[in-house]
Amino acid sequence: MNNSLQWPWRSSALLTAGLLLLMAATAWGHAFPDHSEPRVGWALLTAPPRVRLWFDGMLEPAFSTIMVVNARHQQVDNGDGAVNPADHTVLEASLPPLSPGQYRIVWSVVAHDGHRTEGDLSFTIGPGSYDRPRAASAPATLPQLLTRWLNFIGLSMLIGTLAFRLLLVRSVVLPRQEFETVERPLRRLEAGSFVLVALASVGELILRTQMMSGGRLAELNVTLPVVLLQTHFGAVWLVRLGFVGLLGLVWGLGRTTTPQSQRAIMLSLSAATVIALTTSLSGHAGDWGDLTMPVLIDWIHLVAVSIWIGGLFTFGFLFQRLAAPPGTEEEARGLVTIGRPFSRMAAYCVFTLLVAGLFNAWLQVGSLQPLVTTSYGLTLLVKVFLVGLVLALAAVNRYYFLPLLRDPDGARTQLLVKTIGRLGGAWLVGAGRDQAAGIRRRLRQFMRLEWILVIAALAVAALLTHLPPARHIHAHQHLAQHTLP
Numbered sequence: 001m002n003n004s005l006q007w008p009w010r011s012s013a014l015l016t017a018g019l020l021l022l023m024a025a026t027a028w029g030h031a032f033p034d035h036s037e038p039r040v041g042w043a044l045l046t047a048p049p050r051v052r053l054w055f056d057g058m059l060e061p062a063f064s065t066i067m068v069v070n071a072r073h074q075q076v077d078n079g080d081g082a083v084n085p086a087d088h089t090v091l092e093a094s095l096p097p098l099s100p101g102q103y104r105i106v107w108s109v110v111a112h113d114g115h116r117t118e119g120d121l122s123f124t125i126g127p128g129s130y131d132r133p134r135a136a137s138a139p140a141t142l143p144q145l146l147t148r149w150l151n152f153i154g155l156s157m158l159i160g161t162l163a164f165r166l167l168l169v170r171s172v173v174l175p176r177q178e179f180e181t182v183e184r185p186l187r188r189l190e191a192g193s194f195v196l197v198a199l200a201s202v203g204e205l206i207l208r209t210q211m212m213s214g215g216r217l218a219e220l221n222v223t224l225p226v227v228l229l230q231t232h233f234g235a236v237w238l239v240r241l242g243f244v245g246l247l248g249l250v251w252g253l254g255r256t257t258t259p260q261s262q263r264a265i266m267l268s269l270s271a272a273t274v275i276a277l278t279t280s281l282s283g284h285a286g287d288w289g290d291l292t293m294p295v296l297i298d299w300i301h302l303v304a305v306s307i308w309i310g311g312l313f314t315f316g317f318l319f320q321r322l323a324a325p326p327g328t329e330e331e332a333r334g335l336v337t338i339g340r341p342f343s344r345m346a347a348y349c350v351f352t353l354l355v356a357g358l359f360n361a362w363l364q365v366g367s368l369q370p371l372v373t374t375s376y377g378l379t380l381l382v383k384v385f386l387v388g389l390v391l392a393l394a395a396v397n398r399y400y401f402l403p404l405l406r407d408p409d410g411a412r413t414q415l416l417v418k419t420i421g422r423l424g425g426a427w428l429v430g431a432g433r434d435q436a437a438g439i440r441r442r443l444r445q446f447m448r449l450e451w452i453l454v455i456a457a458l459a460v461a462a463l464l465t466h467l468p469p470a471r472h473i474h475a476h477q478h479l480a481q482h483t484l485p
């Protein structure tokens with residue numbers, strides 16, 4: 001990696017590592033009981049035939065348990081506690097006749113996103129006291145957060161690079177010689193992104209298996225087959241593995257063809273978007289099931305974000321590599337010309353991700369108050385702030401630097417260029433005789449800053465996947481409100 005790329009990566013790595021270390025301890029599990037039968041604290045005359053817990057998300061039957069214990073912590077149910085086969089949001093167990101006293105329903109569940117939550121609630125037969133319901137889980141570990149962060153980076157770079165290459169193939173703004181000059185580093189960037197996605201997928205499988213089983217890595221050989229063959233996450237991961245293999249096959253076959261055909265790039269991009277779909281299916285959106293509107297919206301949001309920020313990284317990578325040395329003014333103008341159709345594509349993606357993001361925020365938060373009263377809401381605000389900064393930098397690049405590079409004389413008559421120039425043109429470009437060199441230098445610096453903010457925003461997004469959305473907190477509060485006074 002050359003020196004021009006080391007600085008943003010080092011700075012962003014330090015920033016995001018600090019964010020993850022600061023907030024990792026706040027992450028909880030993602031399935032909470034909404035109500036129960038019998039109700040919390042209910043005083044019954046006789047034992048009910050069974051106990052039931054309704055959760056606010058889909059459960060993994062292979063790793064979800066329930067039992068009823070007496071005051072001496074002895075199990076008193078019939079030993080058939082399990083997820084209801086017809087409704088995977090219900091955990092139930094049958095009971096024999098019980099003597100008067102206090103009993104606790106002890107539960108441990110794993111949601112479709114792989115997070116484990118444990119707790120208990122009490123009821124009594126005859127007069128007696130009861131305890132308030134409890135729900136807790138182990139916080140996410142730093143390796144889990146880093147793995148999800150690297151997965152987001154690799155996936156966004158992969159989709160963004162492929163979309164950018166498809167835009168290049170369909171464009172006629174570059175001569176063939178310059179096109180091949182641009183194509184070669186893009187192929188290497190695509191290969192690096194693919195390797196990162198593949199490694200992150202394997203790492204996430206291992207860490208999710210450990211999280212779901214609550215065990216140690218030494219027991220991986222026992223729990224891994226159960227996860228792969230008996231859980232929703234395992235089925236989704238196997239689909240992901242298949243499309244990662246397809247992507248690798250297409251890339252390997254395409255090494256002998258330069259430039260690669262539009263059909264091959266389309267096939268690779270389609271496979272990458274399916275990999276993005278598996279991320280949505282194994283995240284918060286999967287709590288409602290597979291074929292649902294939340295999964296579709298989350299998938300659209302993820303693909304739009306990947307095309308936009310991955311394209312930003314790709315464009316900046318090419319500009320740093322091909323237009324930085326002196327005497328490369330023609331290459332710089334060619335890349336600027338590519339920037340115009342890319343800007344239109346990015347604008348569509350930004351509009352799409354904003355609409356999808358608002359829907360997701362409404363779905364997971366529900367109202368304005370949890371934005372400032374929950375960890376999830378505050379983290380979401382940090383993400384929105386970082387994305388806003390990226391949008392501001394991208395706007396300056398698009399409407400100030402790129403027009404000046406493309407046509408220095410004509411651009412200075414444009415309203416946006418003149419307005420930005422009056423507000424801070426001297427600071428943006430800097431003083432000196434060679435204004436073109438100053439513009440290119442500042443553009444490279446702004447692109448590096450964009451990368452830092454994008455990578456930090458992806459770290460916050462990774463953290464959001466390990467935090468309970470406000471709707472889960474509301475479910476637990478709803479359970480507590482069902483406690484009899």
